[in-house]
Amino acid sequence: MNKRHTFTAKAVLAGAAMMVGSSAVAQTELDFWSWRQEDVAAYNEIIAAFEETHPDIKVTYTAHPATEYNTIIATALAAGEGPDIIHTRSYGGLEVLAKPGYLEPLDEQVDMSLIGDVAKIGTTLRADGHVYAVPFASQTVLVFYNTDIFAAHGLTPPETWDEFKAVATQLKEAGVIPLANGSAEGWMLEIMSGALLPNFYGSEFFGEVTSGATDFEDPRFVGALEKMAELKEFMPDGYQGVDYATMKQLFASGAAAMFVGGSFEIPGFRDAGVNFDIIAGPAAEAGGERMVATWLDGGYGVNAASENKEAALEFARFTASQEFGQMLTDKLGNISPIEGAVSSDPTLAKISELQGASTPYIMLVAYRFNTPTGSTLIQNGLQEMFAGSKTPAEVAHDVSEGIKASE
Amino acid sequence: MTAMTDADFRRAIRARTLRRNLWLAFLLLPPMAVMFIFIFLPMGSAVLYSVYEWDGLVRGDFVGLENFREVLFEPQKSKFLFNAFKNNVIVFVSVMVVQNGLALVLAMLLAREPKGYRFYQVVFFLPVILSTVIIGFQWKLFLNPVFGLVNNLLRAAGLDSWALPWLGLPETALPSMILVNAWHWVGFPTLVFLAAIHRIPKDYIEAARLDGASEWRIARDIIWPLMAPAVTIIVVLTFIGAFNWFEIPYVMNGLEGAPGYSTDMLGLLFYRTAFGSISATDSDFGAGSALAVLIFLFIFTVSLIFTRLLTAREIELA
Numbered sequence: 154m155n156k157r158h159t160f161t162a163k164a165v166l167a168g169a170a171m172m173v174g175s176s177a178v179a180q181t182e183l184d185f186w187s188w189r190q191e192d193v194a195a196y197n198e199i200i201a202a203f204e205e206t207h208p209d210i211k212v213t214y215t216a217h218p219a220t221e222y223n224t225i226i227a228t229a230l231a232a233g234e235g236p237d238i239i240h241t242r243s244y245g246g247l248e249v250l251a252k253p254g255y256l257e258p259l260d261e262q263v264d265m266s267l268i269g270d271v272a273k274i275g276t277t278l279r280a281d282g283h284v285y286a287v288p289f290a291s292q293t294v295l296v297f298y299n300t301d302i303f304a305a306h307g308l309t310p311p312e313t314w315d316e317f318k319a320v321a322t323q324l325k326e327a328g329v330i331p332l333a334n335g336s337a338e339g340w341m342l343e344i345m346s347g348a349l350l351p352n353f354y355g356s357e358f359f360g361e362v363t364s365g366a367t368d369f370e371d372p373r374f375v376g377a378l379e380k381m382a383e384l385k386e387f388m389p390d391g392y393q394g395v396d397y398a399t400m401k402q403l404f405a406s407g408a409a410a411m412f413v414g415g416s417f418e419i420p421g422f423r424d425a426g427v428n429f430d431i432i433a434g435p436a437a438e439a440g441g442e443r444m445v446a447t448w449l450d451g452g453y454g455v456n457a458a459s460e461n462k463e464a465a466l467e468f469a470r471f472t473a474s475q476e477f478g479q480m481l482t483d484k485l486g487n488i489s490p491i492e493g494a495v496s497s498d499p500t501l502a503k504i505s506e507l508q509g510a511s512t513p514y515i516m517l518v519a520y521r522f523n524t525p526t527g528s529t530l531i532q533n534g535l536q537e538m539f540a541g542s543k544t545p546a547e548v549a550h551d552v553s554e555g556i557k558a559s560e
Numbered sequence: 561m562t563a564m565t566d567a568d569f570r571r572a573i574r575a576r577t578l579r580r581n582l583w584l585a586f587l588l589l590p591p592m593a594v595m596f597i598f599i600f601l602p603m604g605s606a607v608l609y610s611v612y613e614w615d616g617l618v619r620g621d622f623v624g625l626e627n628f629r630e631v632l633f634e635p636q637k638s639k640f641l642f643n644a645f646k647n648n649v650i651v652f653v654s655v656m657v658v659q660n661g662l663a664l665v666l667a668m669l670l671a672r673e674p675k676g677y678r679f680y681q682v683v684f685f686l687p688v689i690l691s692t693v694i695i696g697f698q699w700k701l702f703l704n705p706v707f708g709l710v711n712n713l714l715r716a717a718g719l720d721s722w723a724l725p726w727l728g729l730p731e732t733a734l735p736s737m738i739l740v741n742a743w744h745w746v747g748f749p750t751l752v753f754l755a756a757i758h759r760i761p762k763d764y765i766e767a768a769r770l771d772g773a774s775e776w777r778i779a780r781d782i783i784w785p786l787m788a789p790a791v792t793i794i795v796v797l798t799f800i801g802a803f804n805w806f807e808i809p810y811v812m813n814g815l816e817g818a819p820g821y822s823t824d825m826l827g828l829l830f831y832r833t834a835f836g837s838i839s840a841t842d843s844d845f846g847a848g849s850a851l852a853v854l855i856f857l858f859i860f861t862v863s864l865i866f867t868r869l870l871t872a873r874e875i876e877l878a
Binding site for chain 2: 227231245246249252253335336337338339389390391392393394395396399403521522524525526529532533536537540542543554555558559
């Protein structure tokens with residue numbers, strides 16, 4: 154039915170075009186697939202804005218279940234089908250699509266000058282160095298703190314490691330759990346490491362370890378792990394068995410004063426009605442670096458086999474514009490990697506500001522491509538460190554050996 | 561009416577045989593088709609997948625036994641396989657001792673029909689009908705270190721030092737899960753053993769009793785040998801169940817066998833290798849299929865050996 158309607162519309166348009174001459178063109182229809190089912194309404198508004206300036210292009214947004222999306226898109230592309238515009242995952246998840254040649258290289262066809270290099274790592278294929286998708290939103294690892302509890306105990310948000318421990322000690326003495334985080338789930342330990350390790354190992358480490366100039370047994374990395382292990386005493390009793398749901402519950406209920414988590418937690422904590430603010434992980438010492446670890450959630454790619462490639466590229470160009478970044482921020486509450494897209498929401502605006510000093514979320518960004526992945530290694534290692542069965546130096550050794558073996 | 565000739569008779573027989581065979585084929589084909597599509601085809605494709613290289617979901621070149629070599633002999637990968645295998649062995653042995661041992665005791669007690677034994681029979685069997693996922697979640701909550709029932713009870717009883725993060729420590733996580741599994745399943749072997757005991761003719765036991773045999777002697781020399789077929793079934797089922805163990809560890813401690821792979825199982829390893837896990841790895845169909853084939857071959861062979869060995873010691877009841 155729909156098809157017939159569009160066909161009729163096309164025929165009418167084509168007829169009109171012939172009559173009027175060359176002023177009107179038949180509409181190009183683009184399919185756009187995503188896993189963001191919760192964002193359908195917002196994407197339709199964003200698409201409407203695009204169609205206003207591009208009356209000859211019509212974009213249809215289809216959202217698939219998030220957990221099956223990778224399989225759905227890979228199967229469709231392998232069968233030579235699939236949409237014109239593809240919402241892609243990042244890093245290893247992008248490589249799966251870009252490596253077999255399903256995606257159009259975009260760096261020479263789309264102006265991405267408003268997007269920073271750290272974000273672009275997420276959609277660059279390591280094998281050829283081309284960018285295969287326009288980066289769309291980033292996540293940031295933060296320290297959340299309960300503003301009511303801090304006010305009640307006359308505390309100010311800690312800026313250095315010593316202050317962080319002093320605040321935590323004071324809270325503990327007052328009977329409040331200082332830190333909601335537990336070690337039962339490896340991925341949450343990796344998140345925690347993203348907030349705490351970088352300010353100890355420093356901004357140079359990422360470049361040096363990924364280029365092979367050093368490895369994970371580097372004293373800077375081992376030292377950072379040692380610092381992280383000092384937090385055991387500030388975590389809940391029986392923290393080894395505290396899982397993700399319990400951590401969030403402890404923070405949201407006000408039983409714990411601080412929580413290390415990703416920026417994706419913000420809507421949940423808002424719904425729970427807890428008053429909170431965010432800070433970057435503490436600096437190693439006064440005046441030291443205060444970076445936040447960030448990673449890219451995904452990007453917008455173009456199907457290399459699309460019959461409407463030019464129109465799809467036009468849409469990709471739109472997703473790299475400041476106008477699009479602003480809409481993504483306003484309508485979806487996402488942190489856009491596009492320069493100048495600033496949120497009116499104070500928390501999101503603060504995250505954008507913190508991202509001014511950012512470092513890649515190391516294992517996801519650089520070591521999610523081979524088996525065993527860096528994430529597997531660090532998650533398991535940290536779990537062993539927090540369970541007391543391995544020392545920081547042993548963990549660093551295991552991570553280093555695992556990564557060497559995977560390459 | 562003329563009498564039926566031999567030829568007519570043979571024709572009639574042939575027609576009947578044909579009808580019968582057609583009828584049999586008609587009845588057998590659908591289940592065979594279902595078995596072919598849902599059992600043999602996936603098994604065949606797993607074998608096929610395991611000899612190719614995979615780039616995510618895209619099949620690459622034929623690589624022969626390369627995937628098998630990787631999962632078996634590359635230290636960084638094989639250590640996961642051997643660790644998971646070791647854990648499965650621990651699970652099998654513990655379930656045999658704890659769960660089936662308890663079931664045997666319960667069955668022997670119930671067989672003597674104490675007062676209210678029908679009630680106990682139902683109570684012991686009740687958890688078996690619950691969904692494993694529900695039981696996993698329920699016990700995960702009970703064992704929660706912050707607000708879980710188990711630790712609250714221990715603290716109330718003054719045993720504060722016993723209030724451990726059960727699922728978070730490498731030493732206690734797996735034993736906790738095995739006990740949860742026993743809580744869930746103990747009713748099943750109990751029922752099978754009980755049925756087997758009931759099958760033993762009462763006169764054997766009464767005769768022994770008249771001869772002055774002790775209860776222990778009766779249990780050891782009469783009941784135990786005569787319930788051998790039930791034991792065979794339970795041992796083989798326990799073996800298959802232990803090596804396919806997935807739901808409880810997955811629900812309670814996740815795909816990575818936390819903490820530190822102390823609850824990793826072959827099933828979890830296969831799953832995250834083949835399909836990936838959102839928080840740590842991408843999928844590798846080749847290695848995953850190789851693991852699936854290895855696990856299948858192992859379970860199949862050992863089950864066969866078990867069945868052979870155990871059937872040999874069964875005594876047929878007259």
